[in-house]
Amino acid sequence: MKINKQDALNYHQMGQPGKIEVVPTKMLSSQIDLALAYSPGVAEPCKEIALNKEDAYKYTSKGNLVGVITNGTAVLGLGNIGPEASKPVMEGKGVLFKKFAGIDVFDIEIDCTDPDEFIRIVRSLEPTFGGINLEDIKAPESFKIEVALKEQMKIPVMHDDQHGTAIISSAALLNALELVGKKIQKIKIVMNGAGAAAIACAKLYLALGAKIDNIVMFDKDGIINPERNDLDIYRAQFVTTRKITTLAEAMTGADVFIGLSAGNVLPPEYVKLMAKNPIIFALANPDPEIPYETAMAVRSDLIMATGRSDHPNQVNNVLGFPYIFRGALDVRATEINEAMKLAAVRALSELAKEPVPEIINKAYADKAIAFGRDYLIPKPLDPRLITTVSPAVAKAAMDSGVAKHPIHDWVKYDQELQERIGINQKLMTRIINQAKTNPKRIVFAEADHYKILKAAQIVLDQKIAQPILLGNQKRIEALITENALDLEGAIIIDPSKEAKKREKFARVFYEKRKRKGITLFDARKLVKGRTYFGALMVETNEADALISGLTKDYSQTILPALQIIGVEENVNRVAGMYIIQNKKEPYFLADTTVNINPTAEEMVDIIGLTARAVRFFDVEPRMAILSYSNFGSNRGDVPNKTILATKLAKERYPSLLIDGEMQANTAVNKNLLQEHYPFSDLAEKGANTLIFPDLTSGNIAYKLLQEIGEAETIGPILMGMHKPVHILQLGSSTRDIVNMIAIAVVDAQNHESRSNQKASLPEAIAGKIGSLV
Numbered sequence: 001m002k003i004n005k006q007d008a009l010n011y012h013q014m015g016q017p018g019k020i021e022v023v024p025t026k027m028l029s030s031q032i033d034l035a036l037a038y039s040p041g042v043a044e045p046c047k048e049i050a051l052n053k054e055d056a057y058k059y060t061s062k063g064n065l066v067g068v069i070t071n072g073t074a075v076l077g078l079g080n081i082g083p084e085a086s087k088p089v090m091e092g093k094g095v096l097f098k099k100f101a102g103i104d105v106f107d108i109e110i111d112c113t114d115p116d117e118f119i120r121i122v123r124s125l126e127p128t129f130g131g132i133n134l135e136d137i138k139a140p141e142s143f144k145i146e147v148a149l150k151e152q153m154k155i156p157v158m159h160d161d162q163h164g165t166a167i168i169s170s171a172a173l174l175n176a177l178e179l180v181g182k183k184i185q186k187i188k189i190v191m192n193g194a195g196a197a198a199i200a201c202a203k204l205y206l207a208l209g210a211k212i213d214n215i216v217m218f219d220k221d222g223i224i225n226p227e228r229n230d231l232d233i234y235r236a237q238f239v240t241t242r243k244i245t246t247l248a249e250a251m252t253g254a255d256v257f258i259g260l261s262a263g264n265v266l267p268p269e270y271v272k273l274m275a276k277n278p279i280i281f282a283l284a285n286p287d288p289e290i291p292y293e294t295a296m297a298v299r300s301d302l303i304m305a306t307g308r309s310d311h312p313n314q315v316n317n318v319l320g321f322p323y324i325f326r327g328a329l330d331v332r333a334t335e336i337n338e339a340m341k342l343a344a345v346r347a348l349s350e351l352a353k354e355p356v357p358e359i360i361n362k363a364y365a366d367k368a369i370a371f372g373r374d375y376l377i378p379k380p381l382d383p384r385l386i387t388t389v390s391p392a393v394a395k396a397a398m399d400s401g402v403a404k405h406p407i408h409d410w411v412k413y414d415q416e417l418q419e420r421i422g423i424n425q426k427l428m429t430r431i432i433n434q435a436k437t438n439p440k441r442i443v444f445a446e447a448d449h450y451k452i453l454k455a456a457q458i459v460l461d462q463k464i465a466q467p468i469l470l471g472n473q474k475r476i477e478a479l480i481t482e483n484a485l486d487l488e489g490a491i492i493i494d495p496s497k498e499a500k501k502r503e504k505f506a507r508v509f510y511e512k513r514k515r516k517g518i519t520l521f522d523a524r525k526l527v528k529g530r531t532y533f534g535a536l537m538v539e540t541n542e543a544d545a546l547i548s549g550l551t552k553d554y555s556q557t558i559l560p561a562l563q564i565i566g567v568e569e570n571v572n573r574v575a576g577m578y579i580i581q582n583k584k585e586p587y588f589l590a591d592t593t594v595n596i597n598p599t600a601e602e603m604v605d606i607i608g609l610t611a612r613a614v615r616f617f618d619v620e621p622r623m624a625i626l627s628y629s630n631f632g633s634n635r636g637d638v639p640n641k642t643i644l645a646t647k648l649a650k651e652r653y654p655s656l657l658i659d660g661e662m663q664a665n666t667a668v669n670k671n672l673l674q675e676h677y678p679f680s681d682l683a684e685k686g687a688n689t690l691i692f693p694d695l696t697s698g699n700i701a702y703k704l705l706q707e708i709g710e711a712e713t714i715g716p717i718l719m720g721m722h723k724p725v726h727i728l729q730l731g732s733s734t735r736d737i738v739n740m741i742a743i744a745v746v747d748a749q750n751h752e753s754r755s756n757q758k759a760s761l762p763e764a765i766a767g768k769i770g771s772l773v
């Protein structure tokens, strides 16, 4: 994946600088809250903790808080760039801890290179944290620091670059060896790098059966052999007695190369020297010891992994640290010991051999990921990691006697883990990857706008879509130059210069609308408008989907689309849906954009369209029909209408989980449903799809969520059009536009794949033609 320097800087700079903030977990909005949270109320937990320090786990965030601590001396493969410069990486680790395992992090960058002083500082932080993740501290100091802190602290301490890397690379190595039928006891290993990561990896390989005589290690000064008189005690363990002096000699006949050093230090010709079916893990970040493509081009029997996400086999400690700490914190382990590390290795290596759920195939746009040369180890977005690795680590902590709070109910623990991450966090990743499998031509009516051009560049770079930019060519080109955009490959069309095409489109439009009051003269005038022009491109198959609306009111944009493209066959109307992505799961809201005051029957159409669209996102809809009343508790037109809509929808779509009418909070609060309305079909899980009684309530609800809720919103997704058209909200961000483009591409793929299938909406909902927007 091409990452542009300026984009990376903008990403970190935009909005509130950095990637992380502290969010309160309790209400703090009244005098009472303040008195409880702070003086005088706060004194009570203080006094309890003073009597029993363990109560810090009960009354503070300690039990779920990890310190990601560094001095910035070995930041990725960038070297000793200092504590300030390491902060983006540490914030990044914090975000991954949170996203993948629900663990909160304070990142702490300490200006201190003296190991004893560093040890003293970190040790003094024990009251704050439930665990310490040491990060990017250079060897050999990192060894001394970790050993001392493990000894002196009663909370789990792990140097991630050592043990995270050792665990993940061991799991991948065991699986790679299994694939090529080699035994770890027999393989010849070249370790390039003799720092924190390399030494810990080599030690774990030895624990797994590798032979010290078969390992050769290199640092910047060359091979580690008896002639070296500059070796610390850690490197000295890996002095080779073999008669080798150069990397080329070591690579000759080697089975495995492990790179934990720096980028681009392994010449391709050395790869040729390796034994049959060689294994290369080039793990330096961000640039591996040899680029993936270069190594793979050298020989076809190579098994290759890197630390990056843009190639198969990402061997990166992100597969470990969130889940290892999760398991350790959950049993309040006093340390992370060898048994826990080996349990993580086994869990990871076994998970890679399990059949891969469809959700992961989709997240990686790969039709069928299966254990093999390109899939040695689970993918970082695999939601099974938390429910596999964390329990394995927790069990091992219990079995090895370091768990202060053993887990007894493993089924309940599994559920808790799932709830921590929410199974559908990766919704847009899945859609984007699905889009990449078959990019489509997307025409933009408002291409003379920076945000559209930037989004077009992103989708072009990421091969999500082929942009067609409508607008004044000179203005578009000026914007591209002004903003240093790279839009090579995008098609620019200036409708004002396309007289022939306009005439063709005017005639198509005229034929469609001549009995609806449109003259050819009107048509010629209207097709000068870019939304008309774009919609006609889609209608005449010159483009696959239209995106418009960034600078215009919704109704002005939808009109041309409805007049030209119209409503899908077998569907009575179009409707708009918004996705609200909260921390745990997405919620789907409809109709938020089109139907002003639908009748009960019209609501049933909207329910059908929405159910199908929700399934398009691989989510099973649990639909609540909303009102200001709960199951007949209030009278009025809206409750009457929504009660009828619920009844009719249940009749028309018997396979759908629908209930109503109910208030919005009832719908999304399963405890409330269980307590007061246990008879409801939604009582078990609550609703994830909310159908509004009218446009006023739908529109107000999503706009409020968008502006003052903390959730990310995706949409509006226009449902029920004959061909894909999506209309942006006025002022959408570049990110909103990219999301919308990906949705439009997948929508176009689905339209294409069902063009020969004629099925009614109820049949589609019954699952006969799959999930389609």
Ligand SMILES: NC(=O)C1=CN([C@@H]2O[C@H](COP(=O)(O)OP(=O)(O)OC[C@H]3O[C@@H](n4cnc5c(N)ncnc54)[C@H](OP(=O)(O)O)[C@@H]3O)[C@@H](O)[C@H]2O)C=CC1
Binding pocket: 073, 074, 075, 076, 077, 078, 136, 137, 138, 139, 160, 161, 162, 165, 192, 193, 194, 195, 196, 197, 198, 218, 219, 220, 221, 259, 260, 261, 262, 263, 265, 283, 284, 285, 286, 306, 307, 315, 316, 317, 318
């Ligand atoms: N994929 C993953 O999950 C992970 C990858 N890494 C990567 O591993 C690398 C090392 O990290 P870490 O061990 O923490 O850092 P350290 O600073 O502890 O170690 C770096 C080691 O690499 C050696 N080295 C540097 N350049 C060369 C070279 N050209 N040839 C041979 N050896 C070289 C250094 O030698 P000397 O001692 O002589 O200076 C040192 O032994 C980084 O690139 C990092 O990104 C680390 C952790 C996880």
Ligand SMILES: CC(=O)C(=O)O
Binding pocket: 075, 076, 077, 136, 160, 161, 284, 285, 307, 316, 317, 318
């Ligand atoms: C991944 C990681 O921790 C590193 O490269 O340092």
Ligand SMILES: [Mg+2]
Binding pocket: 076, 135, 136, 160, 161
């Ligand atoms: Mg690191």
